[in-house]
Amino acid sequence: MILGVNFVEGKVYIVIPSLDPDEKLQKTVEGLREVGFDRFLLVDDGSNKKNRKFFPPEEEGLTLLRLSQNRGKGAALKTAFRHLIHNCDDVAGVITVDGDGQHLPKDVLACKEELLSNEDTVILGCRDFSLPDVPARSRFGNKSTSLVFKLLCGINISDTQTGLRAFPASMLPLLIKIEGSRFEYETNMLLKFGQKGIKWKEVKIDTVYIEENKTSHFHPIKDSIRIYKFVLSYFISSIVSFVTDIAAFYILCRLLSSLLLGFTEAASTALARVISSFVNYSINRKKVFKSEAKAKDTLLKYYALAVPQMLISAGLVTMLSALLSTGAGGSTLIKIVVDTILFFLSYRIQRLWVFSDKKTEKKPKKYAEEKKEKLTAGKIVKRSLLSVGTAIGMVLVTVISACIVICYGPSESLRDMLVISAKQASATKWVPGLFLSKETVDNIMENSQKLNTDSIDSSDYTEVADQDEWEDAIDGMKLIFIREPKYKAYLLLVKDPARVTVGVSSESFKSATEGKRIFDMVAKYNAVAAINGGEFLDAGGVGNGARPMGLTYSGGKMVWSDGLKRTFIGFDKNNRLICRESMTQKEAEALGIRDAVSFQNGNVLITQNGDKIDLHYGDLNTGTAQRTAIGQRADGTVIMLVTDGRCADSIGASRNDVIDIMSKYGAVNAGMLDGGSSAMLYYRDYFNKYTVNTDELDEYQKRGLVNRYKAFTNPRRIPTYFIITGE
Helix, strand or coil: CECCECCCCCEEEEEEEECCCCHHHHHHHHHHHHCCCCCEEEEEECCCHHHHHHCCCCECCEEEEEECCCCCHHHHHHHHHHHHHHHCCCEEEEEECCCCCCCCHHHHHHHHHHHHHCCCCEEEEECCCCCCCCCHHHHHHHHHHHHHHHHHHCCCCCCCCCCCEEEEHHHHHHHCCCCCCCCHHHHHHHHHHHHHCCCEEEEECCCCCHHHHCCCCCCHHHHHHHHCHHHHHHHHHHHHHHHHHHHHHHHHHHHHHHHHHHHHHHHHHHHHHHHHHHHHHHHHHHHHCCCCCCHHHHHHHHHHHHHHHHHHHHHHHHHHHHHHCCCHHHHHHHHHHHHHHHHHHHHHHHHHHHCCCCCCCCCCHHHHHHHCCCCCHHHHHHHHHHHHHHHHHHHHHHHHHHHHHHHHCCCHHHHHHHHHHHHHCHHHCCCHHHHCCHHHHHHHHHHHCCEEEEEEEHHHCCCCCCHHHHCCCECCEEEEEEECCCCEEEEEEECCHHHEEEEECCCCHHHCCCCECHHHHHHHHCCCEEEECCCECCHHHCCECCCECCEEEECCEEEEECCCCCEEEEEECCCCEEEECCCCHHHHHHHCEEEEEEECCCCEEEEEECCEEEEEEECCCCCCECCEEEEEECCCCEEEEEECCCECCECCECHHHHHHHHHHCCEEEEEEECCHHHCCEEECCHHHHCCCCHHHCCCCHHHCECCCCCCCCCCCEECEEEEECCC
């Protein structure tokens, strides 16, 4: 029984993800119907309007799911799998098929027959790449990937990139947990099968390439990097452990030099290797192989591999150097060759043995009871303290080592970027002073504020979309997810600028003791969306900002003015966004300001000056951080932007990155708002409106926060927000 249905009596569903299809998609569905398939689930992965007409209409047995934006083949497949789990009670098996005509109906039928005969096995429809009519890039790509899988992973599959795959329904929960949103998802799928010991079987199918596969959406460079990420991540893990080893050795030598005298280097080498190997183990377990096995089951295996590997390396290098009578240069070359071979061999052993998730046979209950160790309160406390102490020590050593290497290493640009990023966050302003002099830090910050203005004729400025842009708008707004190599960003376009106002946490800031969290603010104003506003006084950096800084307007009234000169960002009564480096109350009244906030000096990003659009770029390094900005197009559309930061997949955006995004979407005026832990974009129920998988959201995002909040506390209380009221 699978998902409550008998495997033989249940239905086999055809899943077809498609982006910008043509008439071949309809022919594919028709051909599959002719050979007996009657359950179809198609996913439109954000296709262009002109291509949507090629999707067959929904009818009995055919369901069409539409994604508002292109999210990739992997995301489209997982969307289909979730739909099957939650909405289809009769599913026994699933077959994924490409909609470009490359999978013949007879081959799909053959995969179905094999699936029904092997209900615990994955069926792969594999092509023959030795045929003469196979495009050269397809032949090379698939054969090279198959070779990598065989040598590194011990997985022997002739067609690693086949889109024709058949699965029993019992595997659907596993399939939606596998990482990857684009073509790398299919690679990760095979890796997970090998890691968990899941059986697969190949079915030979016809090799069909139409017009040399020119309609493929595969990007050779970007998608190849994603596919080979499993090897690259292992390589990066090794580099991190190497840097940790060197840094730890340096610090330990300094610390132990007066204690161990002649044994300093030996002791430092041993301790540094212990530290770096544990770092390498932790990264490999959590990030490279993503093992679900317990640490106690993998740690001993890891060192059972690492210690012999170190001895074998030393022995082979010594032996070969002696046999070949090489000098230092020759020995180094030998070590590079030996360690490279062991590097890849170690990868295979770690994947297949150390971090394997294959279920081992359970011992008889009686045996387990006889061997079960009795845990006392004392043992629990000792082990807990040891684990916590070791973890804290590892973190401190790694962080301090990295900081020393960065501050005094060869890359001043990296040092400057991290110093600026730390100074921009209230919780880490003090960190650079631990490693660098005040003069050096001040000089870095001063250089970061130097601007270089680019002026562009408005006639040559970025063209924005025409009226069709708003055809699929929701709530009179459009939410756009931006993915760049070093940051993630979230852009909200608001068509009517009159809807954008400043919400305040208190009616009287003089007596206020704390601000409001973004969830409380949108509830107060019944707002549909909101972003954090201007600068505020936050004593101790605890996030209880009760009062704004500078000049603040809300609802056409001045609600706060402390006389401080700050960057001024707000709307006048004609709904025009005004961004200036300073503003007095008298000037604001003359301009008819209705809603505005203030932020630190130097944060005007884009201004319109007659027929010129001025882009105020940072001349030097401006650091990366979580950022918030607001801008406006010439047609009045308001642009709200928030970026993620402080995480591996989104380090953060620079000032210049924000300007580039704003100019790309046509902003003629724009200014930076408070960032760091204040950077927040709220949009009510956005995950349902934009088909976002809630399983991947944290607790704040499920309440409406679009970006991922990166702080150790609840979203901070702040006094001002830009809010968007209902239509």
